[in-house]
Amino acid sequence: MVKHIIFSTILNVLLIASIIIGFYGYKAGNNFIPIVCMAAFGLTLFYKIKHTKTVRQEMKQIAQNKVKQKVKK
Numbered sequence: 001m002v003k004h005i006i007f008s009t010i011l012n013v014l015l016i017a018s019i020i021i022g023f024y025g026y027k028a029g030n031n032f033i034p035i036v037c038m039a040a041f042g043l044t045l046f047y048k049i050k051h052t053k054t055v056r057q058e059m060k061q062i063a064q065n066k067v068k069q070k071v072k073k
Helices: 002-027 032-072
Strands: none
Touching: 002 032
């Protein structure tokens, strides 16, 4: 579970950093940096959604296992 929290935190930091760096790159008059930051944002968002689905499935499986153990008692 700790690895999920760490990975989620890293993804959140990458999302925020890509927005900030892209904004200041655009403000500085550079067009390449915002394009790279948009690509990084999209890729990070994709992995964030994928990671969220994985965590939900694991939590659902844990809950189902707990219910099965209570029924057996």
